[in-house]
Amino acid sequence: MKLDIIIPTLNEEESIINLYNEIDKELNDIKYNIIFVDDGSTDNTLNILKDLYNKDNKHIKVLSFSRNFGKDAAIHAGLIHSKAEYAVIIDADLQQHPRYVKQMLNYIEEHKEYDVVCMVNSYKNDNIINKIGKHFFYKIMRKASKQEYKEGASDFRLMKHTVVKSLISMNETNRFTKGLFSYVGYKTHYINYTPDKRLYGKSKFKLRKQISYAIDGILNFSTLPLRFASVIGGTISFASFIYFIVILIKTLVQGKDIPGYASLMSILLILGGLILFVLGIIGEYVSRTYIEIKNRPIYLIKEKIGYDEDIL
Ligand code: UDP
Ligand code: MG
Numbered sequence: 001m002k003l004d005i006i007i008p009t010l011n012e013e014e015s016i017i018n019l020y021n022e023i024d025k026e027l028n029d030i031k032y033n034i035i036f037v038d039d040g041s042t043d044n045t046l047n048i049l050k051d052l053y054n055k056d057n058k059h060i061k062v063l064s065f066s067r068n069f070g071k072d073a074a075i076h077a078g079l080i081h082s083k084a085e086y087a088v089i090i091d092a093d094l095q096q097h098p099r100y101v102k103q104m105l106n107y108i109e110e111h112k113e114y115d116v117v118c119m120v121n122s123y124k125n126d127n128i129i130n131k132i133g134k135h136f137f138y139k140i141m142r143k144a145s146k147q148e149y150k151e152g153a154s155d156f157r158l159m160k161h162t163v164v165k166s167l168i169s170m171n172e173t174n175r176f177t178k179g180l181f182s183y184v185g186y187k188t189h190y191i192n193y194t195p196d197k198r199l200y201g202k203s204k205f206k207l208r209k210q211i212s213y214a215i216d217g218i219l220n221f222s223t224l225p226l227r228f229a230s231v232i233g234g235t236i237s238f239a240s241f242i243y244f245i246v247i248l249i250k251t252l253v254q255g256k257d258i259p260g261y262a263s264l265m266s267i268l269l270i271l272g273g274l275i276l277f278v279l280g281i282i283g284e285y286v287s288r289t290y291i292e293i294k295n296r297p298i299y300l301i302k303e304k305i306g307y308d309e310d311i312l
Contacts, residue, residue, distance in 0.1 A: 004078075008091070009091075063077050137217075159186070
């Protein structure tokens with residue numbers, strides 16, 4: 001098999017058939033499989049996927065999760081089940097058009113030294129807050145993780161099977177796919193594109209979810225916040241010690257009265273806040289360690305359609 005097209009799907013009943021038709025149109029001269037990973041959809045998505053399989057069992061495979069495990073888990077499941085020479089990850093909502101898959105495939109076939117071809121989002125359709133937020137996210141990620149992050153590099157990418165094997169060899173539970181892509185490295189060619197507007201259904205990544213996703217990324221790929229906590233602690237202890245000496249000299253040597261309540265109260269409140277903040281940072285890491293150590297499965301599959309062998 002030449003190509004596995006991995007499509008994470010959550011409640012995309014309106015776009016699946018159109019997406020399938022577009023893939024069929026764009027890639028009809030290529031031997032490919034479509035691996036739909038249904039991430040616990042509550043609408044008619046799974047039934048539509050089953051109908052599609054009955055219509056075209058040569059191309060369609062479906063993995064259906066027991067509940068919603070998140071897009072990153074769905075990508076992981078798709079990659080685990082990919083056996084083809086190349087794998088490509090594409091969203092189900094037609095914002096990432098299948099014509100680019102052909103473009104990525106042509107590039108990698110003509111430039112064998114490359115292992116990955118990645119589509120880079122131009123952010124042309126994003127609003128200004130999103131643009132600024134994403135720009136800062138990449139800046140922080142690069143500094144914090146010491147890994148290379150190309151701004152706008154999306155999950156919409158095509159890769160050789162060696163890259164797939166490297167990605168699935170990392171079995172952490174909390175999977176921040178962008179970080180994993182950057183961690184495994186490999187020679188990557190970038191192509192700029194602007195995602196199409198979403199014509200059907202709604203985005204599952206609202207601003208709040210994007211912020212929590214960004215924080216997850218930083219905490220999963222960097223221990224810099226912990227270093228920041230130690231530096232704050234050290235600096236405050238040092239400054240307090242100097243201040244203590246100054247007070248001591250003022251009282252004992254110069255016999256001056258030190259004014260009390262206001263300064264004492266501010267210092268107490270600032271320090272209290274800082275201690276809780278640092279505890280919070282430590283708590284974030286402890287909770288992540290706790291989740292990882294339980295080593296629970298990243299996803300659970302309720303139904304597999306189009307697979308004879310039993311790979312879970
Ligand atoms: N998705 C998923 N599980 C989730 C959230 C999203 O499988 O928990 C899928 C969704 O169906 C789509 C892709 O991930 O195919 C990207 O989601 P979306 O289009 O909502 O993200 P956006 O394009 O707005 O960033
Ligand atoms: Mg989308």
